[in-house]
Amino acid sequence: MIKPVDIILPKDLNDALAILSEKDAGIQIIAGGTDVVPGLAQESNRFKNARLLVDINKIKELKEITIENGVVSIGAGETFSNILDNPVIKAYFPLLAKACGTIGSVQIRNRATIAGNFVNNAPCADSVPVLLVYDASLIIESSGAKREILLGDFLSGPYKTQLKENEIVTRITIPVPAKQFAGDFYKLGRRRAVAISRITLALLLSIKESKIDEIRIASGAVTPIGTRFTELENSFTGKNIYEVTLKNLSADLGRNIIKVTGLRWSSEYKLPVVQQVLYQMLHNAVYGGGNDE
Amino acid sequence: MNKMINLKFKLNGKKVTIKTEPHIRLIDLLRDKFNLTGTKEGCGIGECGACTVLMNKKAVNSCLILAVQVSGSEIETIESLIEGGILNPLQKNFLLHGAVQCGFCTPGMILSSYALLRENPNPDEEEIKEAIAGNLCRCTGYKQIIESVKATAGELKKTKRLKK
Numbered sequence A: 001m002i003k004p005v006d007i008i009l010p011k012d013l014n015d016a017l018a019i020l021s022e023k024d025a026g027i028q029i030i031a032g033g034t035d036v037v038p039g040l041a042q043e044s045n046r047f048k049n050a051r052l053l054v055d056i057n058k059i060k061e062l063k064e065i066t067i068e069n070g071v072v073s074i075g076a077g078e079t080f081s082n083i084l085d086n087p088v089i090k091a092y093f094p095l096l097a098k099a100c101g102t103i104g105s106v107q108i109r110n111r112a113t114i115a116g117n118f119v120n121n122a123p124c125a126d127s128v129p130v131l132l133v134y135d136a137s138l139i140i141e142s143s144g145a146k147r148e149i150l151l152g153d154f155l156s157g158p159y160k161t162q163l164k165e166n167e168i169v170t171r172i173t174i175p176v177p178a179k180q181f182a183g184d185f186y187k188l189g190r191r192r193a194v195a196i197s198r199i200t201l202a203l204l205l206s207i208k209e210s211k212i213d214e215i216r217i218a219s220g221a222v223t224p225i226g227t228r229f230t231e232l233e234n235s236f237t238g239k240n241i242y243e244v245t246l247k248n249l250s251a252d253l254g255r256n257i258i259k260v261t262g263l264r265w266s267s268e269y270k271l272p273v274v275q276q277v278l279y280q281m282l283h284n285a286v287y288g289g290g291n292d293e
Numbered sequence B: 001m002n003k004m005i006n007l008k009f010k011l012n013g014k015k016v017t018i019k020t021e022p023h024i025r026l027i028d029l030l031r032d033k034f035n036l037t038g039t040k041e042g043c044g045i046g047e048c049g050a051c052t053v054l055m056n057k058k059a060v061n062s063c064l065i066l067a068v069q070v071s072g073s074e075i076e077t078i079e080s081l082i083e084g085g086i087l088n089p090l091q092k093n094f095l096l097h098g099a100v101q102c103g104f105c106t107p108g109m110i111l112s113s114y115a116l117l118r119e120n121p122n123p124d125e126e127e128i129k130e131a132i133a134g135n136l137c138r139c140t141g142y143k144q145i146i147e148s149v150k151a152t153a154g155e156l157k158k159t160k161r162l163k164k
Helices: A013-022 A036-041 A080-085 A087-092 A094-101 A114-118 A127-133 A230-236 A243-261 A267-287 B026-033 B089-096 B106-119 B125-131 B143-159
Strands: A006-008 A027-030 A052-055 A065-068 A071-075 A137-142 A145-150 A155-157 A168-175 A182-188 A199-208 A211-220 B005-011 B014-020 B052-055 B058-061 B074-076
Touching: A013 A052, A013 A137, A013 A168, A027 A036, A065 A087, A071 A087, A080 A087, A080 A094, A080 A114, A087 A094, A094 A127, A094 A182, A094 A199, A114 A127, A114 A168, A127 A182, A127 A199, A127 A211, A182 A267, A199 A267, A211 A230, A211 A243, A230 A243, A243 A267, B014 B026, B052 B106, B058 B106, B089 B106, B089 B143, B106 B125, B106 B143, B125 B143
Parallel strands: A006 A052, A027 A052, B005 B074
Antiparallel strands: A065 A071, A071 A168, A137 A145, A137 A168, A182 A199, A199 A211, B005 B014, B052 B058, B052 B074
8 A cells, every 4th residue: 555645747848847846855756657656555765755746657758769860869758668669779779679678577668667767776777788888868857957968977876866856857868879889788687577687788899800999888786886897998999809808808897896896795606697798798799699598 | 635536547448437546556446446356466566467457458567557647548457358258268268278276367467468469469489478477377387378378379360359
C-alpha cells in the first residue's frame, strides 16, 4: 500500500516547469514509475520527503526520437521499448539499442524511461556506459531557462547529479559518429532478465591501418558511477593492434577500476572478469564475431 | 484523507468510470474496486510478473502503475480472454500442455504471451523466452509454457487469428 500523496499531471512542459519553480521541497517527478512506485510502496528512504508527485507521462515535449543536423535527440520520457525498436537508434547507436534491451523485462521496458534510468545516478544504470561512449549530452530545462550538459559532467557522484530542484531533463542528444566504429555492450547480472547489473562495459573502437584510430571505453556498476576512461583511451590511441596491445589494455582497465574502487571483497572475482570481458570485446571488435550474450 | 478522483478508462473492452484515490496501484484498483482477482500480486516490486496486465496492448506490471496514470488508457486483464465461455486458444493450450501447476503465475504468463502473439504471430523460441522473461514460474520449469505458446502460434498460422 502506498501512503496518500498528492499527484499532479501537468499538460505540457511549461506547466510542469511552473509547478517545479513555484512549489517548495517535497516534489518527486514520476515518469514510468518503475522505480518510484515500488519505492513509495516499500516506504524507501529515497522517497520519504515526497509530498507531491508530478507525473510527466503526458508531456509531448518529452517524447519522440528525432534526427537533425547529425544529432539524434531522444525525448527524456521515451520508454526503453520505443528506443530499442527505433530504426534511427538501431542504425547509429546499436550499443544503446542493445543496452536498452537488457534492462528489466518487457513489462519494465514498456514503462521505464531513459532519463529515469540515470537521473538518480545509481551506479548500475545500464544506459549510462553506452551513452558515455557515444558522448551523449542532456538538455535540461527550468522555467525560462535551458542548458546543455555532457552526461559525464551531469553525473557528479554516486546518487548525485547536477540537476537542480526546479529542473527537468527534457532530451538526450547524441551526435551521430562521424566514423565507423566496431564495439559492444556487455552486462553481467545474476540472471539474464530483471537483474541488477554487477558489471557493465561499453566499447567503441575504430581502426586505421592496423592502429587504434580511436577508442572509447566506459564502465558501470563495477565503478561508483558510470565512468569513461579517457586517460586509458588516450594512452592506447595510435598503438598497433597486436595481441599484446589488447591484453595490456584489458589489464590496465582492471587496474584503473581498482584505483577508483579500492580492493573489495568482490575484486578477486570481478577484476579478472572485467579484464577478460574487455579482452574478448576488443578481440571481437578487431577480428569480428561475438556480439552475443 | 486524500482527494478522490473520477477515473475514466477502458477496461476489458468497456468504458468505465470509477471514484478512486489517485495514488493507489493499478493492481489494487483492479482487484479491490472491480473485483477482477485474476490479476495476482507476487513480489509487488516488478520482478515476478504475476500482476501483468495489458495497457494499450503492451504488457505492464500493474503493481508499478498508479491509478491516476491509467486515465484514458485501455487495460486488458486475464478476464477479457475468455469469450462466450470459451477459452482463448492460448488458455486452452496452457491446459493441454501442462503449463499450469499452482497457477499463480498463469494469468501474467498468458498475458505476456498474448501480447507477444498479437504483435508477432510467429515467434521463435528466443522471442518467446524474451517475452516471458519478466514472468517467474516456480513450478513448471518454463518448458511447458514455451510449448503452449509455440503450439498456439502454430494454430495461428492456420487460422490467422488470436482474437481482437
